[in-house]
Amino acid sequence: MQDLIIKIYEKLYKLYGPQGWWPIKNHHGTNPTKTGATRGYHPENYDIPKQRNDIFEVILGTILTQNTTWLQANNALTHLNQLNVIEPEKLLDLDDTTIKAAIRCAGFLNQKSIYLREITEFFIKLKGRIPTRKELLKVKGVGNETADSILLYAYKQPEFVVDAYTRRIFSHLKIVDERINYMKLKHFFESNLPSDVPVYQEYHALIVEHAKRYYSRKPYEDTILNEFSIK
DNA sequence: AACCAGGACGTGA
DNA sequence: TCACGTCATGGT
Numbered sequence: 670m671q672d673l674i675i676k677i678y679e680k681l682y683k684l685y686g687p688q689g690w691w692p693i694k695n696h697h698g699t700n701p702t703k704t705g706a707t708r709g710y711h712p713e714n715y716d717i718p719k720q721r722n723d724i725f726e727v728i729l730g731t732i733l734t735q736n737t738t739w740l741q742a743n744n745a746l747t748h749l750n751q752l753n754v755i756e757p758e759k760l761l762d763l764d765d766t767t768i769k770a771a772i773r774c775a776g777f778l779n780q781k782s783i784y785l786r787e788i789t790e791f792f793i794k795l796k797g798r799i800p801t802r803k804e805l806l807k808v809k810g811v812g813n814e815t816a817d818s819i820l821l822y823a824y825k826q827p828e829f830v831v832d833a834y835t836r837r838i839f840s841h842l843k844i845v846d847e848r849i850n851y852m853k854l855k856h857f858f859e860s861n862l863p864s865d866v867p868v869y870q871e872y873h874a875l876i877v878e879h880a881k882r883y884y885s886r887k888p889y890e891d892t893i894l895n896e897f898s899i900k
Numbered sequence: 901a902a903c904c905a906g907g908a909c910g911t912g913a
Numbered sequence: 914t915c916a917c918g919t920c921a922t923g924g925t
Contacts, residue, residue: 740905
């Protein structure tokens, strides 16, 4: 099984190459081969984010992209950037109406405006310390995937990120049950991979990239990974 | 015109 | 624990 999970990773990596997640606005690298590419990707640079505000920006992005496309989340981030509030203290100074107008394009503006405040207050209280997963899950608006995304992409901690695409692909290949819950699927990957941050970062990004192409609408016709299908 | 998008929360079995 | 409705905008 370990062999299978690694082989799928290698196949996807050869197909799409390094993805350069998580995109950062003020990073000017681009990856022109990406579908729907926006600026900010930094393939093969696993040292990003480093600055406090860049870490903060990744965290804002994890909230904003919940159940929406990255394009819309990125537009919301652009608006926040224009307001010069991709800095925790400044974001808290901004009134609710302005925040909602800025993030409106990412959907769920009422709850996300609350979530952004909650995670921002939490971030400030950390004073640079890396949060635990349990701490993150206590923050309103941070569920399993967002917590793992923050840990893996903002803080470079070896926490595998699972999303709807992950379950869709691997259950379609009959490797896992389609009703497997988040934590079991997460542990499935973590127990079948070396605990390596760049690998975790790339694997999740590659899954998203592959799923966007072949798993957005039924019937799923994945001829690329078909060779790995069990039975 | 329905369906989907890099989910989370509250509720009731 | 698990299933379900709700939250909202924008693209296909």
